[in-house]
Each structure stands twice: as C-alpha cells, then as structure tokens.
Amino acid sequence: MRKQDRLRLGDLEAEIMGYVWRSRRTTVREVWEQIYEKRKIAYTTVMTVMNRLTQKDILSREKIGVTYYYTPVVTKTQVIHAYIDDLVAKFGQGAASPLVKRLLSEGVAGADKEKILEIINKM
Incomplete structure (x- = not known):
C-alpha cells in the first residue's frame, strides 16, 4: 500500500x-x-x-x-500533506491556486488565514 x-x-x-x-x-x-x-x-x-x-x-x-x-504514529500535518499531494496528482499542478483561493475566501479564518498569508508573503 x-x-x-x-x-x-x-x-x-x-x-x-x-x-x-x-x-x-x-x-x-x-x-x-x-x-x-x-x-x-x-x-x-x-x-x-x-x-x-x-x-x-x-x-x-x-x-x-x-x-x-x-x-x-503520523501527524495531522502528514495526513493533510498526503491529501494535498493526492489532489495535485489527480488534477495536476493547476489544483493549487483554486485550493488556496478557496481556503482564503471561505475555508479558514483568524490565525490560520493570517498564517497562510504570511507564508505566501514570504515566498
């Protein structure tokens, strides 16, 4: 597996x-x-x-x-990464921008949203 x-x-x-x-x-x-x-x-x-x-x-x-x-044995982050990797594998590299857009517009709020924006700004 x-x-x-x-x-x-x-x-x-x-x-x-x-x-x-x-x-x-x-x-x-x-x-x-x-x-x-x-x-x-x-x-x-x-x-x-x-x-x-x-x-x-x-x-x-x-x-x-x-x-x-x-x-x-595994962290929550490892499971989340596996789901994201699976999403990208199924839908290609173009899957990332709709994911981020959805997260920022409706998926997260507060500290999580601030952390995402901070990561994006550092890139």
Missing part, C-alpha cells in the same frame, strides 16, 4: 484521529466516550477502527496491564 493511500482516512477514522492527536495517548474507551456523545456507535466499532489504524501504522498500541494505549 502506498503511503498516500495509507494516510487517506474515512470519516470515522478522521474523527478518531482528531481525538487521538489532541490526547496524544488514549484508550478505545476514552475515544468511544467522546464520539458516543455525538453519534451513538458501538464501542466495538471504535475498537475495530482503531485496530485497523494500528495495522495501517497510523496508530501504535501498547498494552499496560489489561489496557491498550494508543498513540499517533
């Missing part, structure tokens, strides 16, 4: 990873409790997805006592 394919996340995978990135080290139960507040899914569903993310080397798992603790 290509690295970019491995880093392409489904909706539930992305939601789980968002929590793991914020927590840095977590359990299936902790993730499930957060997700269950928004959508009523089974604990075993979260466990299965986290096990698959471990198999894809996106998460690592360590057993301490009877509990498995999960930590991220």
Whole structure:
C-alpha cells in the first residue's frame, strides 16, 4: 500500500484521529466516550477502527496491564500533506491556486488565514 493511500482516512477514522492527536495517548474507551456523545456507535466499532489504524501504522498500541494505549504514529500535518499531494496528482499542478483561493475566501479564518498569508508573503 502506498503511503498516500495509507494516510487517506474515512470519516470515522478522521474523527478518531482528531481525538487521538489532541490526547496524544488514549484508550478505545476514552475515544468511544467522546464520539458516543455525538453519534451513538458501538464501542466495538471504535475498537475495530482503531485496530485497523494500528495495522495501517497510523496508530501504535501498547498494552499496560489489561489496557491498550494508543498513540499517533503520523501527524495531522502528514495526513493533510498526503491529501494535498493526492489532489495535485489527480488534477495536476493547476489544483493549487483554486485550493488556496478557496481556503482564503471561505475555508479558514483568524490565525490560520493570517498564517497562510504570511507564508505566501514570504515566498
């Protein structure tokens, strides 16, 4: 499996990873409790997805006592870069300017928008 394919996340995978990135080290139960507040899914569903993310080397798992603790192997930035690389691969070099235009006009605000403009101005 290509690295970019491995880093392409489904909706539930992305939601789980968002929590793991914020927590840095977590359990299936902790993730499930957060997700269950928004959508009523089974604990075993979260466990299965986290096990698959471990198999894809996106998460690592360590057993301490009877509990498995999960930590991220890849950063959020690496996943975002993979999506951008995939976008450029699919649509060619011309994909970058509509992406930046969309981000600046509707996609981001505040500190993120300022950071993008700062990066552009430094180029």
